[in-house]
Amino acid sequence: MLHGGLLRLPTDNRIPAQGACDWRGRFAVLAQQTKDERLKAYYAAGMPAGNTPLKNVPLMAMDVETTGLNPAKDGIVSVGILPMSIDRIQSSASRHWIVQPHVPLADESVTIHGITHSQVADAPELADILGDLLHAIAGHVLVVHCRAIERQFLNNALTRLIHEPIEIPMIDTMELEARLHRNQPPPSWWDRVVRKKQYRPVSIRLADSRKRYGLPFYKPHHALTDALATAELLQAQVAHRYSPETPLDDLWC
Amino acid sequence: MESEQLEVLDFLQRHLPFTALPEDTLHEVARAIDVRYFKADSSILTFGEPAHNWFIVRSGAVEIFRRDGTLYNRLTEGGHFGEAGLLQQRRQVRFPAHALEDTLLYVLPGEMFIDLFEQHEAFADLVEVEDHSRLRTVVSKSEQANELMSASVESLLVRGAVIADPTLSVSAAAARMTEEGVSSLLIIEADAPVGIITDRDIRTRAVAHSMALDKPVREIMTEQLVTVRHDHLAFEAMNIMMRNNVHHLPVLKHQQAIGVLSLSDIIRYESRNSLFVVGRIFHQQNVDDLAALTEEVQASFVRMVREDFSAKIIGSAMAAIGRSFKQRLLELGEAELGPPPIPYCFLALGSMARQEQLIVTDQDNAMILDNRFDPVRHDAYFAALAKFVSDGLARCGYPYCTGEVMATNPKWRQPLSVWQGYFKTWIESPTAASLLDSSIFFDLDGVHGRTEFAETLRVLIAKTAKGNSRFLASMARNALQRTPPIGFFKEFVVEPDGRHTRAINLKRRGTAPLTDLIRVHALAIGSRSRNSFDRVADIIKAGILPNGRGQDLHDALEFISMARARNHANEITSGQQADNSIEPDMLSDFERKSLRDAFLILGNAQKFLKFRYQPGRLN
Numbered sequence: 001m002l003h004g005g006l007l008r009l010p011t012d013n014r015i016p017a018q019g020a021c022d023w024r025g026r027f028a029v030l031a032q033q034t035k036d037e038r039l040k041a042y043y044a045a046g047m048p049a050g051n052t053p054l055k056n057v058p059l060m061a062m063d064v065e066t067t068g069l070n071p072a073k074d075g076i077v078s079v080g081i082l083p084m085s086i087d088r089i090q091s092s093a094s095r096h097w098i099v100q101p102h103v104p105l106a107d108e109s110v111t112i113h114g115i116t117h118s119q120v121a122d123a124p125e126l127a128d129i130l131g132d133l134l135h136a137i138a139g140h141v142l143v144v145h146c147r148a149i150e151r152q153f154l155n156n157a158l159t160r161l162i163h164e165p166i167e168i169p170m171i172d173t174m175e176l177e178a179r180l181h182r183n184q185p186p187p188s189w190w191d192r193v194v195r196k197k198q199y200r201p202v203s204i205r206l207a208d209s210r211k212r213y214g215l216p217f218y219k220p221h222h223a224l225t226d227a228l229a230t231a232e233l234l235q236a237q238v239a240h241r242y243s244p245e246t247p248l249d250d251l252w253c
Numbered sequence: 254m255e256s257e258q259l260e261v262l263d264f265l266q267r268h269l270p271f272t273a274l275p276e277d278t279l280h281e282v283a284r285a286i287d288v289r290y291f292k293a294d295s296s297i298l299t300f301g302e303p304a305h306n307w308f309i310v311r312s313g314a315v316e317i318f319r320r321d322g323t324l325y326n327r328l329t330e331g332g333h334f335g336e337a338g339l340l341q342q343r344r345q346v347r348f349p350a351h352a353l354e355d356t357l358l359y360v361l362p363g364e365m366f367i368d369l370f371e372q373h374e375a376f377a378d379l380v381e382v383e384d385h386s387r388l389r390t391v392v393s394k395s396e397q398a399n400e401l402m403s404a405s406v407e408s409l410l411v412r413g414a415v416i417a418d419p420t421l422s423v424s425a426a427a428a429r430m431t432e433e434g435v436s437s438l439l440i441i442e443a444d445a446p447v448g449i450i451t452d453r454d455i456r457t458r459a460v461a462h463s464m465a466l467d468k469p470v471r472e473i474m475t476e477q478l479v480t481v482r483h484d485h486l487a488f489e490a491m492n493i494m495m496r497n498n499v500h501h502l503p504v505l506k507h508q509q510a511i512g513v514l515s516l517s518d519i520i521r522y523e524s525r526n527s528l529f530v531v532g533r534i535f536h537q538q539n540v541d542d543l544a545a546l547t548e549e550v551q552a553s554f555v556r557m558v559r560e561d562f563s564a565k566i567i568g569s570a571m572a573a574i575g576r577s578f579k580q581r582l583l584e585l586g587e588a589e590l591g592p593p594p595i596p597y598c599f600l601a602l603g604s605m606a607r608q609e610q611l612i613v614t615d616q617d618n619a620m621i622l623d624n625r626f627d628p629v630r631h632d633a634y635f636a637a638l639a640k641f642v643s644d645g646l647a648r649c650g651y652p653y654c655t656g657e658v659m660a661t662n663p664k665w666r667q668p669l670s671v672w673q674g675y676f677k678t679w680i681e682s683p684t685a686a687s688l689l690d691s692s693i694f695f696d697l698d699g700v701h702g703r704t705e706f707a708e709t710l711r712v713l714i715a716k717t718a719k720g721n722s723r724f725l726a727s728m729a730r731n732a733l734q735r736t737p738p739i740g741f742f743k744e745f746v747v748e749p750d751g752r753h754t755r756a757i758n759l760k761r762r763g764t765a766p767l768t769d770l771i772r773v774h775a776l777a778i779g780s781r782s783r784n785s786f787d788r789v790a791d792i793i794k795a796g797i798l799p800n801g802r803g804q805d806l807h808d809a810l811e812f813i814s815m816a817r818a819r820n821h822a823n824e825i826t827s828g829q830q831a832d833n834s835i836e837p838d839m840l841s842d843f844e845r846k847s848l849r850d851a852f853l854i855l856g857n858a859q860k861f862l863k864f865r866y867q868p869g870r871l872n
Contacts, residue, residue, distance in 0.1 A: 214355030
């Protein structure tokens with residue numbers, strides 16, 4: 001995924017209004033309203049109730065790689081997903097797709113995610129794999145690092161392909177880190193000038209967050225590797241700060 | 254559809270048991286792996302739970318315990334656990350595991366692990382822990398190598414070839430040979446050797462014929478080159494020289510001349526032979542000259558280690574050298590002090606008596622005097638002789654024994670009857686304390702004089718120790734005082750209590766406790782062998798150990814002894830003082846693994862010893 005600049009994006013304000021995380025109820029409504037069969041099936045599979053303890057929640061780590069940072073202009077080039085629970089990351093059941101982004105592949109982005117023009121040329125359309133993808137994630141709560149990316153890019157892609165938006169419940173490992181490290185105000189002018197305190201916010205980027213939990217460095221920007229890295233980070237966060245009994249409501253949004 | 258996790262594959266490709274797998278199998282493994290995170294100080298496996306998975310430490314650190322709660326091993330990145338439970342019929346966890354640090358584990362389904370284990374022998378060898386076949390493979394490989402007992406031609410070369418053009422004048426060639434200090438010049442034309450000239454050619458073909466010395470060397474060079482390949486053995490090179498009546502052989506490696514082997518190179522190499530060193534010892538006329546041989550002793554030791562001689566051969570060669578120093582010093586001492594007033598026997602004790610000497614060793618010695626010994630009339634002579642030998646040995650590289658186990662100590666310079674009394678007391682009324690200081694005397698060897706005195710004592714020991722359960726129990730208790738470390742963790746040695754230390758003393762924590770416990774078994778069966786490997790053979794024959802454990806002891810002793818010897822050789826070559834302590838980061842992965850196996854064998858053998866020689870138990 002391409003974090004960095006995106007961390008300052010106004011998050012989620014493009015997403016349709018939601019209830020206070022009553023995803024279960026919301027899905028029931030959306031299953032009625034939606035016209036596309038694939039999306040209808042996705043909503044119809046339902047969502048766990050917000051009070052479900054984490055240990056019983058089917059999770060799916062996901063990462064998308066894109067041609068750039070602007071959800072309005074750029075497109076998705078690859079998607080990696082892997083099912084997990086808080087006990088086990090089923091890396092063995094992971095899936096990965098390369099798709100045609102519908103926008104020219106900029107050379108700079110090739111150097112980041114390593115997916116080449118020729119790979120893209122042979123790749124299927126997102127529309128061709130949409131059914132598979134929605135089927136795979138149905139019934140699972142997605143686990144991502146920086147939900148703005150996955151939400152906005154998927155939403156835009158679906159709007160373009162089937163003229164319907166999509167609403168997806170997610171646990172955002174970056175947001176979980178932000179809760180821990182970003183709720184202290186920066187030092188005051190007095191502290192900065194007189195006491196020489198520097199304002200150095202803790203980095204909540206994926207690699208830096210992983211380091212704090214003793215997780216190894218993984219080469220970033222492969223959708224599958226980033227999904228695995230995110231999955232491991234969530235396990236670490238739950239092990240350190242939550243418990244198997246923590247209700248889903250405390251984490252998702 | 255399964256997709257490959259590149260990070261997982263990459264990790265497997267870099268770590269030991271997996272590198273033994275074929276590439277396509279490795280991809281299958283990478284696809285089958287799941288992942289799990291454990292917070293520091295959380296439990297991973299508990300004893301007796303069903304064993305479903307095999308675990309590989311991706312990051313962090315894991316502690317493995319025995320059932321009784323004692324630490325069994327400490328693992329870090331690349332370590333693996335869970336195999337013991339999976340390989341057992343009941344498929345239950347045998348060794349509980351605990352996360353010491355925040356830990357990420359790669360999890361392989363048990364069924365897949367068992368398939369890998371059964372189908373890939375090299376993988377199985379690397380994984381297997383409880384079965385010691387791994388150490389056996391290592392040791393037998395090096396034991397086979399010893400049979401060649403020879404060095405390659407390349408290893409004898411002291412320098413690259415000194416070369417010249419065929420147009421160089423004879424006088425310039427002679428000047429270059431003098432300047433380079435060589436006895437031959439290799440003549441090269443268009444990058445290929447076309448001839449050779451030697452000292453003798455200049456003498457016989459040029460000077461003796463009054464040839465003008467400004468003529469080119471082409472006119473006197475030998476064009477029919479007799480060469481030898483770099484990977485031939487020294488004795489083959491000697492054969493070639495003899496058959497062709499030449500003293501210089503250009504050495505070829507991939508058709509390129511990499512040097513010239515001369516007869517004197519072979520002689521220099523042979524002079525580092527331990528037999529040659531022994532011969533030299535007996536030719537020295539005074540202590541100063543003997544002391545000057547120290548370097549040759551070291552060189553011959555390093556040579557034996559480099560050529561992969563077995564621990565037994567190195568140990569007996571070094572003991573032969575030590576014994577020769579003693580014998581020659583006694584001859585010189587008797588020449589100076591006059592002939593002994595009564596017969597005596599000079600004893601070597603400890604590692605020299607066991608023929609397990611390495612380069613760093615104290616002098617442990619004693620004297621048995623004839624029973625006619627009268628202290629007033631005789632002791633001044635023997636005290637002087639003992640001092641002469643002891644001081645001489647100290648100058649030849651054998652430091653004084655800090656425990657005063659030397660013939661200079663009146664207590665250890667006694668008539669045979671007193672020695673018989675010592676052993677009777679030690680064996681028949683043993684206390685752990687009295688035996689602690691005296692166990693060294695149970696390895697004794699007569700090196701000079703009336704060696705039958707020593708034999709008398711050995712027969713006494715063999716007869717009275719066997720079946721004396723109180724004595725054996727006391728000896729066993731002492732043999733358990735020094736314990737092996739558990740293994741290695743990062744750059745540290747892990748002690749049984751979980752502490753870390755920076756270095757490990759391979760003698761105190763390895764070979765010494767091993768020879769101690771072998772000695773107890775040997776005494777129990779009345780073995781009269783002195784060497785630990787011979788004792789192990791006697792013990793195996795006597796059938797007192799569970800099947801295979803005797804061979805394990807042999808392999809463990811061989812491997813730890815060789816690790817000690819390699820360490821000494823490295824220290825000598827790099828100009829350091831050789832000692833027995835080694836730091837884990839000086840070991841290769843492979844050595845660490847094998848050493849750990851050897852320590853495990855020692856630890857288990859100590860447990861068996863404790864159980865077998867309980868006081869009052871009938872053996």
